[in-house]
Amino acid sequence: MKKRVFIKDLKASAGQEVMIKGWIDVRRDQGKMIFFDFRDMTGKVQGVILPSAPEAHKVGSTLRSEWVVEVVGKVNTRPERAIQKDKFNGDIELEILSMIVLNEAETPPFDIHSDTREINEEVRLKYRYVDMRGERLQKNIRNRAKVVTYIRNFLAGINFTEVETPLLTKSTPEGARDFIVPSRLEVGSFYALPQSPQQYKQLLMAGGIERYFQMAKCMRDEDTRGDRQPEFTQLDMELSFADEEEIMQITEQLLIQIVAELYPHKKIQEVPFPRIPYAKAMAEYKIDRPDLRADKNDLNLLAFCWVIDFPFFEKNEKNANGTSKNGTGAGTSNWTFTHNPFSAVKPEFNEKLMASSAGSEDMNTLLAAQYDIVLNGYEIGGGSVRNHKPESLLKVFEIMGYDKETVENNFGHMLHAFKSGTPPHGGIAWGFDRLMMILENEPNIREVMAFPKTGEGRDLMMNAPSSVSGDQLRDLGIMIKKPEASK
């Protein structure tokens, strides 16, 4: 039995008989001769059935696009006039001696050779496994993996430890709405899926891991955008004994090297990345994630910048529809956090913080030790030095109007950890899908995710969410109350 040869390696076998396995990419039937393009994960090659192979011809004439085949043939260099200079494997072809059909395929629902971004996304998402065979999604998914591998190696090289944190965790009154998971063993109680591993990574610092990272799945039950999915991936990092400068340096260095090593055709507009205070960004660009590109039509231009010096607190104002910012995380006072209740204020504001209370004025003048990384107008990451002193964290919650019981119930473990020898620490989380979207010149993050959801949070391929059986509901003590018929 011959060993399978990858299509990209065929040229090395010129003149020999080999076996390939893959898909029929295209068939061009000329009667006496049939041409195919075969495709595997490594590339494409033309195969030809010559009149001298009647058995192969008999099989070959039945084959159609996307059938899966095993082909034995001889690797020939093409005659001069048949060479396709600009095509991969354009100078060789496989003279087909025999073929076996491994699986047939229905006519594909759309042409995977077209730019499928032009195709109705409902169809693409329903048949994602077909769409994924196209060149672009193949490239995006594989390049994503290369970037992840690069990140792992980089961080491992500077003493980071990758740790998996739980997906079944606790609902906390933080910013976004939680996805909740009912408990069977404790009917009436619920887990929540993490919006980020924020507390766990800080507790890893309390646990002496010192340098942690994770390609972390995060879930937020909020409405989507082109750059937001209910489920997404963060490169999550946390470092003990680090200040703003060190965390920003590591981030910047890693980003620069990813571009240099994996996207060498792209150029970074300015290094080191410019740092823009939040107040200046709002004054000059009217936005906290300015697009600094000198030429916005240049697809290879990457304009990174840092936005720094964010106010820690902002006014806790109700919207027209009665919802307030930070969801259930908003306390009862006039103030709420802008980004993260666990951030520290910049050292020079510490005294003022400790002297403040829920009724204090000018809380918005306190600046946080916090930084966002922005690329071409997208926020691709953010982090802060954390508040590792229990009394400061208590003060922050007091200013937001949390009562002691709420703080103890939701954050008692954090406070206790901070009283148990937690080193000063800080970190950052990258919106990894957004970074990949920009690096791959895609218009939305669905194009760099293998199995994205629709804007309404549906998985059209799996048909999720969906109802569950009565038994399942009974186990969980859940009764579904049908919504009132709308009039």
Added chain:
RNA sequence: GCGGCUGUAGCUCAACGGUAGAGCACUCCCCUGUCACGGGAGAGGCCGUGGGAUCAACACCCAUCAGCCGCGCCA
């Protein structure tokens, strides 16, 4: 929660107040150097769903569903 755009053949689209058409794909035939192969024939439609005005609706009106984009929201 709100606003905008879209929904017609498998896919991409067109048309028209009087029961639908193209390109590609598909099926069959022809073709010995194609590579977006070519030539010929054919099949394929509850015009997203429900209601309404009209002699008559795919078209106009209302509702609803779905997809996309954005606002709110997104520590």
